[in-house]
Amino acid sequence: MGFQLTMRHKRLIRLPEVIAMTGLSRSTIYSHMSQGSFPKQFKIGARIAVWRESDILSWIETMEQQ
Incomplete structure (x- = not known):
């Protein structure tokens, strides 16, 4: 599970x-x-x-904490 989670956060995603x-x-x-x-x-x-x-997920977490 940890490996899958780690790999997921290294994904590159497009605008949609x-x-x-x-x-x-x-x-x-x-x-x-x-x-x-x-x-x-x-x-x-x-x-x-x-x-x-991972950058987008970090941004979302930051917005949730504000």
Whole structure:
């Protein structure tokens, strides 16, 4: 179980999954990114941007604690 949990948190996720996890709209995500209050995406290809799932989960935990 620990291995599966560890591997899950090392996943790279794309925008539709980030939207589903956070409940935020695309424009809100990019707005928060530009303000520095949301994890930054990074490119893994010419037209492919992803986030680390662990970064998004950490952000969600931070929001829950506020």
